[in-house]
Amino acid sequence: xxxxxxxxxxxxxxxxxxxxxxxxxxxxxxxxxxxxxxxxxxxxxxxxxxxxxxxxxxxxxxxxxxxxxxxxxxxxxxxxxxxxxxxxxxxxxxxxxxxxxxxxxxxxxxxxxxxxx
Numbered sequence: 001x002x003x004x005x006x007x008x009x010x011x012x013x014x015x016x017x018x019x020x021x022x023x024x025x026x027x028x029x030x031x032x033x034x035x036x037x038x039x040x041x042x043x044x045x046x047x048x049x050x051x052x053x054x055x056x057x058x059x060x061x062x063x064x065x066x067x068x069x070x071x072x073x074x075x076x077x078x079x080x081x082x083x084x085x086x087x088x089x090x091x092x093x094x095x096x097x098x099x100x101x102x103x104x105x106x107x108x109x110x111x112x113x114x115x116x117x
Contacts, residue, residue, distance in 0.1 A: 015055030
């Protein structure tokens with residue numbers, strides 16, 4: 001599920017609409033994305049997770065192929081400069097649903113450009 005792709009974005013949007021109806025019928029509130037540890041950013045993404053899981057379950061019910069992973073961009077932090085579309089903590093996150101798909105991993109060594117010494 002590539003949430004940088006229009007097809008996946010539409011799938012999540014439709015998943016949200018259907019999940020909202022399901023929760024309304026059950027007379028329950030939707031999960032909410034929330035801030036965490038004093039941050040103003042919505043770091044606990046319970047609603048996002050519920051929608052992606054729901055969309056995944058809908059695919060399973062329809063006999064459609066399931067997603068091995070999900071990828072999304074998160075725009076967080078302050079803009080780098082006035083009117084910037086770039087932000088201090090913008091990043092891509094990947095969630096691997098099927099750990100059998102992981103072929104290897106690496107760690108960044110201390111002293112390299114991206115390591116936190």
